[in-house]
Amino acid sequence: MKMSVIGDKSNLPNSLKEAINHAEETTKDNTGLHFVAALNYGGRYDIIQATKKIAAKVKDGVIQLEDINDKLIDTELETKYLEYPNPDLLIRTSGELRISNYMLWQLAYSEFCFVDKFFPELDEADFVAALRSFQRRQRRYGGHKI
Known part of the structure; x- marks a missing residue:
């Protein structure tokens, strides 16, 4: 199993940062399951930190303003190292009808599929229902060719 942590680690205790770095480093070449923990992560934070990195590259002359596009932004997000960083389906549990600043x-x-149960209460039938609903949808990706 490969282990990764996404989120703002800057305010974590040094001992925890060292443990995270050790876990990520020792599992980086593992294949199969990729466990990603979102620790102090927020979608707004993710976009802001990516924007700052890109702005610094423009300022330093590494890239030009015209070079900024979707793909470049993708390379600076916390999820950049994930094999599939953009979920096809989000199953939102607990009856909430919002994404809560997530990704x-x-x-x-x-x-999106909204389920009026908490995550630990989900069973196989709930997952099958969500997948069947997903299969019936016509995905248009906002008119973009993806």
């Missing part, structure tokens, strides 16, 4: 950029073309 704002990455969910742009995702499909």
Whole structure:
């Protein structure tokens, strides 16, 4: 299993940062399951930190303003190292009808399924129902060719 942590780690205790770095470093070449923990993560934070990195590259002359596009932004987001950083389907539990500042950029073309149960209460039938609903949808990706 590969382990990754996304989110703002700057205010974490040094011992926790060291443990995270150790876990990520020792599992970086593992294949199969990729466990991603979102720790102090928010979609707005993710977009802001990516924007700052890109702005610094423009300021330093590494890239030009005209070079900024979707793909460049993708390379600076916290999810950049994930094999599938943009979810096809988000199953939102607990009856909430919002995304709660989660993966704002990455969910742009995702499909949503809202379930009026808390995550631990979900069973196989709930997952099958969500997947069947997803299969019936016609995905248009906002008219973009993805």
